[in-house]
Structures are given as C-alpha cells and as structure tokens.
Amino acid sequence: MGATAGAVWGRAEQQDFRSRVRGTLLGVAVGDALGAPVDGMAPEEIRAAHGAEGIVDLAVAYGRRGAVTHLTQLTLFSVDGLIRAQVRRDTGAWHPPTDLHRAYLRWAATQRDWGPDERRKEDGWLAREEWLYARREPPRALLLGLGDATMGTPETPKNPGERGPEAAARSAPFGLLVGWEPQLVAQLAVECAAQTHGHPTARLAAGAYALAVHGLARGESLDAAVQRALALLAARPGHPPVTDALQRALGAVRQGMPTPGRVAELAGAGTAEGLVAAAVYCALVGEDVRHGLRLAVNHGGPAAAAGALTGGLLGALHGETALPPAWLAELEGRPTILELADDFAMEMTQGPALHGPAGASPAWLARYPRA
Incomplete structure (x- = not known):
C-alpha cells in the first residue's frame, strides 16, 4: 500500500489543512460528547429527560459534562497510528x-x-x-477484536458477523490523508475495520465514511464527496447495502423539513451503513454545526456514534472555527485532541523535516517512536 507523493504546501494550504484536521477530530469528540448522555435511549425517553426538543446542550455522562466515549478514544489512536506509520516508513517498513x-x-x-x-x-x-484510561462502555466486538495480538484482515477478519458502527466511527482520520488517492484511503479504512468489525458491510461503511471525509478535507462539497464514494464503492463486491443507504440519505434531503424520525429511518437498526447514512443526512441538512449534531443525537439508538460520525463530517467541511465554542470549552480531553491534531498536520505537511534522511528530531521520535 502506498500514497501519492506529497505536494509542496504553501502557508495558506497548511493553515486550511490544520483547521480541517482540528475540526474533524474536535467534531468527532463534541458529537460523541453530545450523544453520550442519551446513547441507547428511545426518543420518548430523551424528551422525558431533556425536554420537548430533546438534548440540545452538553449534559452529564460518566460523571461530568462533555465526557467522550470509546469512539473518541479510538479515533485519537487512529491518528497516533497514522503518524507512527509515516515515521516508520523511513525504516523501509511500510x-x-x-x-x-x-x-x-x-x-x-x-x-x-x-x-x-x-x-x-x-x-x-x-x-x-x-x-484516556477511563473505560467508557466499549462494546464486546472491540474488546474481542483487540483481545490478542492477532490482527484481523479482510481475508480473516475478527468478528465476521459484526455490523456495528464503531469501526466507521474511528475512521475519520483516514480521510485526512489528503495526499493519498481515494481508493487507497478506502482500502486502508476497510482493512483496519476488519480488525474488530469483520462483516463486509461494516468494513465498506468505514471505507465510505473515510472517503466522504477525504473529499471534504480536499475542499469538495459533501454531496460531491459522497458521489465520489458511491462511484468508488460500486466496484467493490457486497457494496449494495452501503451504497443504497447513502443513496437514501441523499434522497431524504429533498423530502421536506428534517426530523429525528427521518434520521431514525436512515439509521435503521443501528448498523454501520445506517449510521453513516444518517450522519451524511444530518451534515447535509443541518443549518449549522449545532443544528446538525442535535438532529443526529435525538433520533434514538446509538446517539454517541451518530454524533461522532456527523461531527467528523461537519468539522472536516467547515473547519475548527465553525464548532460551538461553548461546547468545546467543556469537552473532555480538548488539549490532547488539539495537540494530536497539530502533530498530525505537521507530520503530513512537514514530515521529512522531522524524521527524513536529512535529519531527525529526537523530540519527535520520542513522541512517535519507530519501535
């Protein structure tokens, strides 16, 4: 697996990319945090607990406002793994x-x-x-898939019947590999999904989500990014559940005022393809980031995953400054997320200067060891 050669980055391009990286990771986290207090609750339960409009602000989960779940934790480790892969590439291990x-x-x-x-x-x-050592109810598929050192692959996946959204929800960072060709981004997301969520639909949903983020990070509209994902997925065996779900999401945009009920129809039983489709819909119809995220988390079902997936899209689309400042102020782990986002942006734009043949930064290699 390889990537296209990196272009020379101008200052404006670097600043835009950094804002989209920050926006993506913070968007995943803030959407996750908004959905966490109502995760798994039925719509009527959400309204009983939070009022007629449902949950509209951060609320207490895991003992504090702004708490994130395993979805954000794993997204951050996705970023860590991508940086380490780039650093290790210098050794010939790729x-x-x-x-x-x-x-x-x-x-x-x-x-x-x-x-x-x-x-x-x-x-x-x-x-x-x-x-990050807080245990936030990770599902059994994650703990089993990563319970030993054997790596699941598309040929021999872990949990081959698992269709949940967790692998897709940690896949936004793959879309930030803007120097990669789209088909390679999709393939990486699919291969990494197989490590915990082996059902073909869950794997392709992760690929579709990474492709959508990839298009946004490259400056495309969300509709154009989804259309590109549909075209690329059409060549893959077993794609209809994912491509059909995405087509339904695009069609729902033209069906009148958005409602939690429409989001629930798209999300279905809470499988990966349904949640990715619901996130695409919420990001397309949301008047702003706050509206899109509120729509995502009030449908009932896996609210944290719906919020995280929607937040990743909106953050990649609009950048860091579009995210609600009051929510970011209370977000658990925000300093870590920003530090990691900036490291990722630096690695992707200036990596050779940090660990290339011409020299290496000992501090960088201590942060991201080659071992």
Whole structure:
C-alpha cells in the first residue's frame, strides 16, 4: 500500500489543512460528547429527560459534562497510528494497517490497565495520557477484536458477523490523508475495520465514511464527496447495502423539513451503513454545526456514534472555527485532541523535516517512536 507523493504546501494550504484536521477530530469528540448522555435511549425517553426538543446542550455522562466515549478514544489512536506509520516508513517498513493495529492494541491496554506505564517509552506520548484510561462502555466486538495480538484482515477478519458502527466511527482520520488517492484511503479504512468489525458491510461503511471525509478535507462539497464514494464503492463486491443507504440519505434531503424520525429511518437498526447514512443526512441538512449534531443525537439508538460520525463530517467541511465554542470549552480531553491534531498536520505537511534522511528530531521520535 502506498500514497501519492506529497505536494509542496504553501502557508495558506497548511493553515486550511490544520483547521480541517482540528475540526474533524474536535467534531468527532463534541458529537460523541453530545450523544453520550442519551446513547441507547428511545426518543420518548430523551424528551422525558431533556425536554420537548430533546438534548440540545452538553449534559452529564460518566460523571461530568462533555465526557467522550470509546469512539473518541479510538479515533485519537487512529491518528497516533497514522503518524507512527509515516515515521516508520523511513525504516523501509511500510504497512499502515499493522501500525494502526498496534495503535489499537495500545488503546486496548488503556481499557485493562489502571494507568500508563512510564517505562514503556515505545508506546509514545498519547498512551501516557491518563484521562484516556477511563473505560467508557466499549462494546464486546472491540474488546474481542483487540483481545490478542492477532490482527484481523479482510481475508480473516475478527468478528465476521459484526455490523456495528464503531469501526466507521474511528475512521475519520483516514480521510485526512489528503495526499493519498481515494481508493487507497478506502482500502486502508476497510482493512483496519476488519480488525474488530469483520462483516463486509461494516468494513465498506468505514471505507465510505473515510472517503466522504477525504473529499471534504480536499475542499469538495459533501454531496460531491459522497458521489465520489458511491462511484468508488460500486466496484467493490457486497457494496449494495452501503451504497443504497447513502443513496437514501441523499434522497431524504429533498423530502421536506428534517426530523429525528427521518434520521431514525436512515439509521435503521443501528448498523454501520445506517449510521453513516444518517450522519451524511444530518451534515447535509443541518443549518449549522449545532443544528446538525442535535438532529443526529435525538433520533434514538446509538446517539454517541451518530454524533461522532456527523461531527467528523461537519468539522472536516467547515473547519475548527465553525464548532460551538461553548461546547468545546467543556469537552473532555480538548488539549490532547488539539495537540494530536497539530502533530498530525505537521507530520503530513512537514514530515521529512522531522524524521527524513536529512535529519531527525529526537523530540519527535520520542513522541512517535519507530519501535
């Protein structure tokens, strides 16, 4: 697996890319945090707890406002794995799915251990962030898929019957590989999804979501990004459940005022393709980021996943400054998310200067070890 050669980045391009990276990661997290207090609740339960309009602001989950779930945690480890893959490329070792799998195993350790082990320098800095050791009800598929060192692949996937949205919801960072060709972005997302969610539909839904983010990060409209995803997925076996769901999302945009009921119809049973379609719909019809996220999380069902998927799209589309400042102010882990986002943007735009043949930054290699 390879990537296209990186272009020379001007200052304006670097600033735009950094804003979209920050927007994507913060968008995933804030959507996750908005949905967490009502995750799994029926619409009538949400209204009983939060009023006739449902949940419209951050509320308490896991003992605090702005708390995120395993979805944000794994998204951050996706970014960590992508940076490590780029750093390791200098050694001649270039297989990003393996680096992502190692990153996800580092996340799995946070779910077992009491806190970071300072002796494990090869884990890098993210795995030493204590707040990430909170266990936020990760589903069984994640714990089983990452319960041993064997890596699932499309040929031999972990949990081959699992169709949940969790793999798609950690796939936004793949879309930020703007120097990669779209088909390679999709393939990486599909291969990494197989590590925990082996059903073909869940894997292709992850690929579709990464493609949508990829188009947005390159400056396309969301409609154009989804159309590109549809065209690329059409060549893949088993695509109809995913492409049909995305087509329904595009068609629903023209069916009148958006409602939580329409989102629920798209989300269906909460499978990956349904949640990705619902997120696309909410991002398309939302008057702004706040409206799109509120629409996503009030439909009933997997609200955290719906919010995270929608937030990733809206953040990639509009950039960091479009996200609600009051929500960001209370967001758990915001300093870590911003630090990681800026590291990713720096790696993707200036990586050779950090660890290339002409020289290496010891501080960077301590943060993202080659080991």
